[in-house]
Amino acid sequence: MNSPQTDLFIDKGYLRLEGFHPKKHVAGVRQKLLDELKRMKALPGGKSPLGSLQRLPVFQQIGKLSALVKVPGLHATLVTPGLIEYVTRLGGRTPAVQDTQLLLSPPQQGASTLEGLNWHVDISAKPQGPLPGVQAFFLIDDVAPGGGATLALAGSHRVDTPGRPSASRLRETLKTSASIEQSLQQLDIDIVEMSGRAGDVFLMDLRLLHTPSVNATKNVRMMATARCFFDA
Numbered sequence: 001m002n003s004p005q006t007d008l009f010i011d012k013g014y015l016r017l018e019g020f021h022p023k024k025h026v027a028g029v030r031q032k033l034l035d036e037l038k039r040m041k042a043l044p045g046g047k048s049p050l051g052s053l054q055r056l057p058v059f060q061q062i063g064k065l066s067a068l069v070k071v072p073g074l075h076a077t078l079v080t081p082g083l084i085e086y087v088t089r090l091g092g093r094t095p096a097v098q099d100t101q102l103l104l105s106p107p108q109q110g111a112s113t114l115e116g117l118n119w120h121v122d123i124s125a126k127p128q129g130p131l132p133g134v135q136a137f138f139l140i141d142d143v144a145p146g147g148g149a150t151l152a153l154a155g156s157h158r159v160d161t162p163g164r165p166s167a168s169r170l171r172e173t174l175k176t177s178a179s180i181e182q183s184l185q186q187l188d189i190d191i192v193e194m195s196g197r198a199g200d201v202f203l204m205d206l207r208l209l210h211t212p213s214v215n216a217t218k219n220v221r222m223m224a225t226a227r228c229f230f231d232a
């Protein structure tokens, strides 16, 4: 990893690593997911659990669908020694890595929107403190814009520090602004959509606000995530 990349991570709170895993490397996981989804659809007597997903709120559909499918070897395939080395260099020490979770979204959940999303952070940590951890997001299949990829707010890990917006102003903007993207630009905060190609990886400072998004495409969104924590 070169220093401009480290600088970008420190400043924006994320890195986009295009083709980090060769497409072939994730193809087995993708195929297994496609087989599992096909098997569930074909269950006799209308017993497919996929039909009942549509009755759930959009973001609950993700947790439910992801829990229905198991892929042996998922973690070892995605969280490779090379990935851990990358994260170790960002944090300056070896992380404790949680098990990898699937992030699957059903197709055609509705129209893409920035309204009503579930912006959150997974831990509470000081913006001026050391990096508490890194969350890795893996693309198992190509994910088009509007295809349900995770969204993150670049720069939001530094709220309440000099020259950056306050946490309350940012939250208010996300809740009440009529044109969220424009309002965020005025705060020097960019929306990062983690769309791209199978094999791409995003590394995100755990302090960054992020949210699931609505999958407006005809394809299942196939991603996975693993959280890496540094000791305080």
Ligand SMILES: O=C(O)CCC(=O)C(=O)O
Pocket: 062, 103, 122, 148, 149, 150, 151, 210, 211, 212, 213, 225
């Ligand atoms: O489904 C998603 O893309 C969001 C994932 C998320 O919010 C998380 O893993 O903390």
